[in-house]
Amino acid sequence: YLHLVKINLMKYCIAFLGLMLITASSHAQSYSAWKRLRAEITFGAGTTNFLGDLGGADQIGTDYYKDFETNMTRPTAFLGGRYKLHPRHAVMVGFQWGMLAGDDRTTAWADRMDRQFQFRSNVFELGARYEFYFVKEKAGHIYKLKKIRGIKNAGIYPYLFIGAAAFYHNPQGKDESGNWHNIRPLNTEGQEIIATRKPFSPVSLAIPYGFGFRKAFAGSKRWMFGLEYGQRKTFTDYMDGVSTTYFDNATIEAYKGAPAAYLADPNKGTNENYVAGQQRGDPTDKDSYGFLTITVSYKLKTGRDGRVRF
Numbered sequence: 001y002l003h004l005v006k007i008n009l010m011k012y013c014i015a016f017l018g019l020m021l022i023t024a025s026s027h028a029q030s031y032s033a034w035k036r037l038r039a040e041i042t043f044g045a046g047t048t049n050f051l052g053d054l055g056g057a058d059q060i061g062t063d064y065y066k067d068f069e070t071n072m073t074r075p076t077a078f079l080g081g082r083y084k085l086h087p088r089h090a091v092m093v094g095f096q097w098g099m100l101a102g103d104d105r106t107t108a109w110a111d112r113m114d115r116q117f118q119f120r121s122n123v124f125e126l127g128a129r130y131e132f133y134f135v136k137e138k139a140g141h142i143y144k145l146k147k148i149r150g151i152k153n154a155g156i157y158p159y160l161f162i163g164a165a166a167f168y169h170n171p172q173g174k175d176e177s178g179n180w181h182n183i184r185p186l187n188t189e190g191q192e193i194i195a196t197r198k199p200f201s202p203v204s205l206a207i208p209y210g211f212g213f214r215k216a217f218a219g220s221k222r223w224m225f226g227l228e229y230g231q232r233k234t235f236t237d238y239m240d241g242v243s244t245t246y247f248d249n250a251t252i253e254a255y256k257g258a259p260a261a262y263l264a265d266p267n268k269g270t271n272e273n274y275v276a277g278q279q280r281g282d283p284t285d286k287d288s289y290g291f292l293t294i295t296v297s298y299k300l301k302t303g304r305d306g307r308v309r310f
Contacts, residue, residue, distance in 0.1 A: 034087045034137065037222065037299035042094070044078035046293035053242040053281040054102030054117050071106060074099035074120075076291045087136040092161075096125045100169075100289055102240050115274060116266035119183070119240045121171040123289065125232075127208055129163025137214075158213045165206045165232065171241035173263040183241035186260035189280065190247030193255055197247075200238035207233040210290070214297070222299040231290035239287040248276040 050072060080094025103118040135157050172180045173188075184199060191199040212228025237243040241263075249269050253261035267274050274280075 034084060036302060038084040038302045039300040040082040040224075040297045041300065042078070042080045042082055042092070042295050042297040044076075044080075044096075044293040044295040046076050046078075046291060047073040048076045048098040048100055048123075048289060048291055049073055050100040050102055050239070050287070050289045052102055052240040052287040053237070054104055054112075054119055054240045069102075069106060072101050072103065074101050076293060078291070078293055078295070082131075082297065088133040090131040090133070091128065092131060092163075093128045094126075096123075096127070096291060096293075098123045098125070098289070098291060100239065114267070114271060117173070117240075117242055119171045119173050119242075120180070121169050121239060123167055123169050123239075125165050125167040125206070127163050127165025127167075127206070129161045129208055131159050131161045133157055133159045156213050156215050158211065160209075160211050161228075161230065162207070162209045165208050166203065167206055167232075167234075168203050169236075169239050170202055171239060173241060175259045175262050179259075181259050181263060183263060184238075186252075186256050186263055188241060188247075188252065188260060188264035189244055190252065193247070193251060197244075200236065200243075204234055204236040206235070209233070212295075214295070224297045224299070226295040226297070227293070228295060229290065229292050232288060234286050234288060237281065237283050237286050239289065242281040243283045244280060246274055246276050246278050246280045 076098035078096045082092040084090045190197045210230030214226035217223040
């Protein structure tokens with residue numbers, strides 16, 4: 001009898017140990033699955049938007065998205081690298097180019113339409129950000145079929161992000177002949193003509209923030225597509241070359257020439273609302289820009305040490 005008890009006890013112990021090993025192995029596989037593809041390279045393209053002193057909605061100047069104009073959207077492109085710290089946490093470093101634009105003539109609000117300013121500017125941004133995912137990303141097949149290894153479905157993975165960035169901008173304005181000029185060296189608000197007005201810097205800082213979602217391509221473990229929108233809070237009011245008050249137009253022409261005088265005041269002093277000392281922009285409300293980007297990501301293999309394996 002004791003001999004049978006020992007045999008049965010041994011069988012139970014072996015079965016229990018086997019079950020523990022299977023459970024531990026399964027847990028290790030599910031835990032490490034995301035680590036094996038934790039690095040990604042991401043490409044993107046889309047459209048830009050600009051919120052500043054030029055153009056805007058058909059009403060008195062308002063803040064944020066109430067002043068948004070769809071006809072002023074321009075192209076953008078993105079290249080970046082993402083690294084997962086956890087199934088729901090990631091960091092990304094990326095480079096984004098975009099073209100921004102604004103035009104007073106696109107609004108029906110008389111005070112801005114009569115001002116007649118317009119600008120365009122390339123923006124080159126280098127930034128880093130933290131991403132938080134509401135849903136843990138799963139690895140494996142994405143078909144909703146039975147008896148298929150891996151997960152039974154792949155959902156949509158929404159996320160929020162916030163970060164820090166540095167960007168270069170170079171606003172340009174168009175003269176009477178239709179030629180574009182860099183605004184910064186023309187000192188259109190009297191910069192450097194008098195000591196109290198300093199030139200603006202073409203390099204500034206921004207805080208990127210926004211949201212998006214990602215989803216796996218059908219049948220692929222390594223390719224994903226997504227859509228995200230991100231806005232940039234900046235610390236400059238000169239992305240469009242307009243910020244403070246008008247400067248004496250004759251003095252600007254004497255120092256910088258006729259194109260500078262025209263870009264400083266397309267009305268050439270004929271409108272009493274746009275003469276020296278009158279408001280030209282609003283320095284208390286910094287400029288802002290954003291990107292709506294369609295993304296495609298490719299997952300790179302990573303080893304147990306976290307390094308990328310090409």
